[in-house]
Amino acid sequence: MRLDHAALRALLPHRYPMLLLDRVEDVEPGESLTGVKAVSGCEPCYRGIAEDQPADRYAYPASLLIESFGQGAAVLWLLSRRSGTAGLPMFTAARDVVLLHPVHPGDVVHHRVRLDQVVDGAAFASGSSWVGERRVAEFDSMMAVVRPVDAVAEPRD
């Protein structure tokens, strides 16, 4: 199963500038997912950087890469749940994340996510991120819990 951007927006509550997943290439609910994030020089994280900075100044921030992987894990979990189960996944912990190579504007990152366990309203995922044939990050354990939609929704007037 493939999910385009519109389908991701229907699943995830995240919006600009924190929706960090562009597409899902393949998902097997309950098992695994491959998500895509294209990094561009237009990203807000590159705004306001002074001129004449070295190339490494444009390395994609680790926090955003981890969040992007986490959003892939969230989609996988949401599609794996029994129908009628309410609540949104909230990212709570990452353990043993290893960043192997920096990601730069122009790179297309593929997150390969596995759903390891679902325990008492908490889900655990692991996997790795790739740019082409190069593994750029490993994720040993990413944890999320379910919280009621009301608890995280923006108040409306």
Place this chain on the structure above:
Amino acid sequence: MSERDQHLEQLREIVAEVLEMEPEEVADTADFVEEYEADSLRAIEILARIEKRYKVEIPQAELNEMRSLKAVHEVVARYAGWQD
């Protein structure tokens, strides 16, 4: 080392990792919440890691019991069929 001690040391390592402590700092009977400032998320993480490691299913109702290393050992032994 007896089987019981081995299990206890393995569980101590799991608890220490989740609570971000050294294994030798985790006492047998210390209350995770009161003495190590653990919250309910850490408790779920400990439960999940134990289930994965020992391929055992522990009902979530037992979470309330699992407040110290000794209590965790007792619960896990019951569901994993350890003769400790």
